[in-house]
Amino acid sequence: MSERVTLLTLARDLGVSRATVSNAYNRPDQLSADLRDRILARADQLGFAGPDPRARGLRSGRTGAVGVLIDQGLSYAFSDPTAVLYLDGLASELQSDGLGLLLHAGTGSKTDAELVRAAAVDAWVIRSLPDDEPAVAAALAQQRPMVVLDQPELPGVPLVGIDDADGAVAATQLLLDLGHRDIAVLAMPLRPDGFQGLVDAVRERYATYSVMRTRLCAVEQTLSAAGVDWGAVPVVECAVNDMDTGALGAYELLDRTPAPTAIIALSDQLALGALRAAHEMGVCVPGACSVVGFDDAPGVSTALPPLTTVAQPLRERGQVAGEIVRALLRGESVATPPRLPVSLVVRDSTGPPPR
Amino acid sequence: MSERVTLLTLARDLGVSRATVSNAYNRPDQLSADLRDRILARADQLGFAGPDPRARGLRSGRTGAVGVLIDQGLSYAFSDPTAVLYLDGLASELQSDGLGLLLHAGTGSKTDAELVRAAAVDAWVIRSLPDDEPAVAAALAQQRPMVVLDQPELPGVPLVGIDDADGAVAATQLLLDLGHRDIAVLAMPLRPDGFQGLVDAVRERYATYSVMRTRLCAVEQTLSAAGVDWGAVPVVECAVNDMDTGALGAYELLDRTPAPTAIIALSDQLALGALRAAHEMGVCVPGACSVVGFDDAPGVSTALPPLTTVAQPLRERGQVAGEIVRALLRGESVATPPRLPVSLVVRDSTGPPPR
DNA sequence: TTGAAAGCGGTACCAC
DNA sequence: GTGGTACCGCTTTCAA
Numbered sequence: 001m002s003e004r005v006t007l008l009t010l011a012r013d014l015g016v017s018r019a020t021v022s023n024a025y026n027r028p029d030q031l032s033a034d035l036r037d038r039i040l041a042r043a044d045q046l047g048f049a050g051p052d053p054r055a056r057g058l059r060s061g062r063t064g065a066v067g068v069l070i071d072q073g074l075s076y077a078f079s080d081p082t083a084v085l086y087l088d089g090l091a092s093e094l095q096s097d098g099l100g101l102l103l104h105a106g107t108g109s110k111t112d113a114e115l116v117r118a119a120a121v122d123a124w125v126i127r128s129l130p131d132d133e134p135a136v137a138a139a140l141a142q143q144r145p146m147v148v149l150d151q152p153e154l155p156g157v158p159l160v161g162i163d164d165a166d167g168a169v170a171a172t173q174l175l176l177d178l179g180h181r182d183i184a185v186l187a188m189p190l191r192p193d194g195f196q197g198l199v200d201a202v203r204e205r206y207a208t209y210s211v212m213r214t215r216l217c218a219v220e221q222t223l224s225a226a227g228v229d230w231g232a233v234p235v236v237e238c239a240v241n242d243m244d245t246g247a248l249g250a251y252e253l254l255d256r257t258p259a260p261t262a263i264i265a266l267s268d269q270l271a272l273g274a275l276r277a278a279h280e281m282g283v284c285v286p287g288a289c290s291v292v293g294f295d296d297a298p299g300v301s302t303a304l305p306p307l308t309t310v311a312q313p314l315r316e317r318g319q320v321a322g323e324i325v326r327a328l329l330r331g332e333s334v335a336t337p338p339r340l341p342v343s344l345v346v347r348d349s350t351g352p353p354p355r
Numbered sequence: 356m357s358e359r360v361t362l363l364t365l366a367r368d369l370g371v372s373r374a375t376v377s378n379a380y381n382r383p384d385q386l387s388a389d390l391r392d393r394i395l396a397r398a399d400q401l402g403f404a405g406p407d408p409r410a411r412g413l414r415s416g417r418t419g420a421v422g423v424l425i426d427q428g429l430s431y432a433f434s435d436p437t438a439v440l441y442l443d444g445l446a447s448e449l450q451s452d453g454l455g456l457l458l459h460a461g462t463g464s465k466t467d468a469e470l471v472r473a474a475a476v477d478a479w480v481i482r483s484l485p486d487d488e489p490a491v492a493a494a495l496a497q498q499r500p501m502v503v504l505d506q507p508e509l510p511g512v513p514l515v516g517i518d519d520a521d522g523a524v525a526a527t528q529l530l531l532d533l534g535h536r537d538i539a540v541l542a543m544p545l546r547p548d549g550f551q552g553l554v555d556a557v558r559e560r561y562a563t564y565s566v567m568r569t570r571l572c573a574v575e576q577t578l579s580a581a582g583v584d585w586g587a588v589p590v591v592e593c594a595v596n597d598m599d600t601g602a603l604g605a606y607e608l609l610d611r612t613p614a615p616t617a618i619i620a621l622s623d624q625l626a627l628g629a630l631r632a633a634h635e636m637g638v639c640v641p642g643a644c645s646v647v648g649f650d651d652a653p654g655v656s657t658a659l660p661p662l663t664t665v666a667q668p669l670r671e672r673g674q675v676a677g678e679i680v681r682a683l684l685r686g687e688s689v690a691t692p693p694r695l696p697v698s699l700v701v702r703d704s705t706g707p708p709p710r
Numbered sequence: 711t712t713g714a715a716a717g718c719g720g721t722a723c724c725a726c
Numbered sequence: 727g728t729g730g731t732a733c734c735g736c737t738t739t740c741a742a
Contacts, residue, residue, distance in 0.1 A: 006719055017729040022721060031727060049496035053475035054412040055719035058734050063409065064473055065420070065457055074446035074456070078439045091429035095460060098470050101429070102420055103446070103456040115453050118419055120408035120475065141404035361735055372713040377737065386711065410735035413718050713742080718735105726729080 005048040014042055025051055057120060065102045066094055066325055067121035069135055071128045072192065072240075073105045080241060080269065081297045082314050086127060086149065089318025097326050106135035108192050113138040123325050125149065130192050130208035145328035147321045151210045158328075158336045160321045164211055167310035167342040168218035168266075171292045174308070174344060175262045176226045178352045180290065183228065184253040184260035185219060185235040186246060186270045188212055196239040196248065204235065215266050215294070234260070238270055246273020247280075254281055254289065261353035262290040268297040271307055275349065279304075286351035296345055306347035313340055360403040369397055380406055412475060420457045421449055421680055422476035424490055426483045427547065427595075428460045435596065435624065436652045437669050441482060441504065444673025452681050461490035463547050468493040478680050480504065485547050485563035500683035502676045506565045513683075513691045515676045519566055522665035522697040523573035523621075526647045529663070529699060530617045531581045533707045535645065538583065539608040539615035540574060540590040541601060541625045543567055551594040551603065559590065570621050570649070589615070593625055601628020602635075609636055609644065616708035617645040623652040626662055630704065634659075641706035651700055660703035667697045 011018040016039070023030040024039040043050070057063045068090070070077040077083040091101055102121050106112050106129050113134035123145035129136050131152040139146065140154065148159045175183055190199065190207035207213045220230045234256060236249040246269055253260055254277060265271035271293030278285045285291055285305060293300060296311035317340060324334050366373040371390070378385040379394040398405070412418045423445070425432040432438040446456055457476050461467050461484050468489035478500035484491050486507040494501065495509065503514045530538055545554065545562035562568045575585045589611060591604040601624055608615055609632060620626035626648030633640045640646055640660060648655060651666035672695060679689050 004719095007721095008719080011729095018720080019722080019730075020728060023728085026721080035727085047496075047498075049493070049498070050472050051721090052413075052719050053473050054409070054416070054418065055734090056473070056721080057409040057475055058407075058413045058736085059719080059721045061409070061734085063475060064470065065475075067455075074450060075443045078443040078446070084433045084439065088430045088433040091433070091458070095429060098466065100422075100470065100474060101456075101458045103458065105450060111453065115419065115455065117405050118408050118411070119455060120412055120418060120420075138404070141402075143402075143404070359735095363735080373736080374714080374738080375712060378712090381737080390711085406737090407735055410718090411737075413720090414735080414737045416718085711742105714740090716737105716739090718737085720734085721732105723732090724730090726727105 005043075005046050007051065010039070010043055010046065010048055013046070014039060022051065063120045063122050064098060065100045065121045067102045067104060067116070067119050067124045067139065069104055069106045069116065069124060069126040069129060069139060071106060073107050074103055076240075077103075081299065082268070082295050083127070085298070085314040086318040086321075089315040089320075090125060090322045091318075093319045093322025094325065097329070099325075104135070106133050108133060110134060117141065123147075123329055125321055125325060126152075127321075128209070128211070131210060132208050133192075145325060147324045147328070149317060149321050153210060158324050158334050160317055160324065160337065161339045162312045162317070162342050163339045164214040165218040167294060167312070167344075168215040168264075169222050170342070170344040171264055171294065171310050172219050172222040174292065174346065174350060175264065175290060176222070176228075178262075178290065178350060180262040180353050181228055182258055182261045182353070183223065183233060184256070184263050185216070185233060186249050186253065186263055186265040186274055187216060187235055187237045188241045188267050188270065189239060190237050194239045195237055196245070197236060197252065199235040199237045203237070212266065219264060238273075241267050242269050243273040243276065246270030247277040248273070250274035250277035251281070254278060254283055259283075260289060262292070262350070265291060265293050268293040268295040268300045268307065268309055271309065271349075272300065272303055275303055275305075275307070285349050288354050290350040290353075292350055301347065303349075305349045308347045308350040309345055310342050311345045312342045316340070360398075360401050362406065365394070365398055365401065365403055368401070369394060377406065418475045418477050419453060420455045420476045422457045422459060422471070422474050422479045422494065424459055424461045424471065424479060424481040424484060424494060426461060428462050429458055431595075432458075436654065437623070437650050438482070440653070440669040441673040441676075444670040444675075445480060445677045446673075448674045448677025449680065452684070454680075459490070461488050463488060465489060472496065478502075478684055480676050480680055481507075483564070483566070486565060487563050488547075500680060502679045502683070504672060504676050508565060513679050513689045515672055515679065515692065516566075516694045517667045517672070517697050518694045519569045520573040522649060522667070522699075523570040523619075524577050525697070525699040526619055526649065526665050527574045527577040529701065529705060530619065530645060530647065531577070531583075533617075533645065533705060535617040535708050536583055537613055537616045537708070538578065538588060539611075539618050540571070540588060541604050541608065541618055541620040541629055542571065542590055542592045543596045543622050543625065544594060545592050549594045550592055551600070552591060552607065554590040554592045556586075558592075567621065574619060593628075596622050597624050598628040598631065601625030602632040603628070605629035605632035606636070609633060609638055614638075615644060617647070617705070620646060620648050623648040623650040623655045623662065623664055626664065626704075627655065627658055630658055630660075630662070640704055643709050645705040645708070647705055656702065658704075663702045663705040664700055665697050666700045668695055671695070
């Protein structure tokens, strides 16, 4: 008949006070090494694994876990190389403070929000969620330290981001400079509603993924400034940011008449999909159609052809977010750092238009 | 001067009891819808985000998080495709019960064990750790539901695994049947001590990664049964299970005289490294040297040449582990399921030996 | 349907 | 160096 062992059990057994046992675990300097050893040894015998983490959490207010809110479910996070790199960077940074990552999905459902509300974490790191995601609101309501990566922009919350507009302008300008006028755009989801297809001006303006708003807007302005009629530029939104869906979207674009001579894909996964679609349709890249991506994800430099893209520091961004969390947890106040710079990497998927 | 809002604050404010407010959140059926709405509305006004997860955790004994113990640090987990698939499967399964994943690394350090000990989770899922990993012992000491994937084998803990011996035999037999006699082995770490190079019998026998022990042993027996002298079979251990390190190990093997006509790599990452090393050394695969891998990880079917390998259900394994955790958490008792079957997938990286 | 009260297991301050 | 003792904020019988 083994009773549950607690500090009190142990204290009674040893004839010391509960506080002393607690100190044996948390403040070795508060008692003699000798007594401490005796306590620890006896604890071991009794199968006491140390102070209950839940109780400790309640009392101390710290859990040792940082909540990580993931877009579109955990599966997605693990399959998108840019998300994996982010997690990698974040984890490596948090590990040095002994913090674990508590992964939760934000998929727009009430349930998610409820889970977030009930999650015992010391801080939240949020990446790439829609402006109106309920799980974000739930995290915010906990009033704990918080950092956002990319989106959504939240007042008073440090945001780690890149210069999206810059990147989009650079990609667009490259195509313009090469002489392209029939340009099409392949966009990541503008809202998490599974929509796939041509986007109209309204949907574009009210995109809840703010990064997409920013990038699209930058493309529009650059094209307009060059005299290209934005109204005539086809923008296809992909329901999921992966290669397969990107290929699907690219099919639609390449099927149009006149066919575009260049595609701006707003992520590399979509760009890779476009490369595949072009290949399958017998459209030569960059001979018949140029493709430019965004991210410089792993693997795109060895794609066929190697992808021209906008490079951003994927892993480093995660680390920066981690650093900020750590600082916040130390009680420091942190302002949003300047957006990280991006750079256009020109490879072989872009060239002058045909003829 | 905003005081911290708690159930009690709210209860006083509304002139009801604390229990009623609690019920408003946890047992809607225990009070009138009307009162409940009033409570929730007022909570919102006061900026009360709901019952404190830590306190709830202490009282109810549940946290809603499953601890996931990862080999070699989180970065590694995110960069190994087989690990990512496992996490994906696991996450998808746990998500349906609203459980989050709390990731922690087990890297052999005392610190890790300490963190694990202090982690507030409802259960642990452990994957591919050495027999003597302290973090495993710490998790075990918490006396919570637990599942192991692959290794270590722990008495009384359900283990989800594959038929490693079968797989290793199949790979070895294939090479024997093709006529190979000069066979070499490229192994994943046998112990987490960073050792890289030729393995002697002692190290082999005392490997703390039991899966490696099993696979090596199966290879040995198969070769011995075919009259190949195991003492003359070079086994190179790679310090890290990734392509780069695999290439390093393969260099060492291919440099030997006589050069092996076949390499059994005990993971696909190592096999991919071997392919690269062979390519860089001008060794034709499979013309001069065959390579067989293990896992059928994503991407190996499109390697150059497509890799012959032992296929195992990578994602499904994670799901199975998740199912078991869920059952355990429901209070059901679960026995170790039969090992999942593997199958040899013959592609183009294997062929008869030269001459 | 609502309220009172007994813990859950620890932590940390303060006195001895 | 050690012990006494208020809480931490909530859940959950049980009785009203």
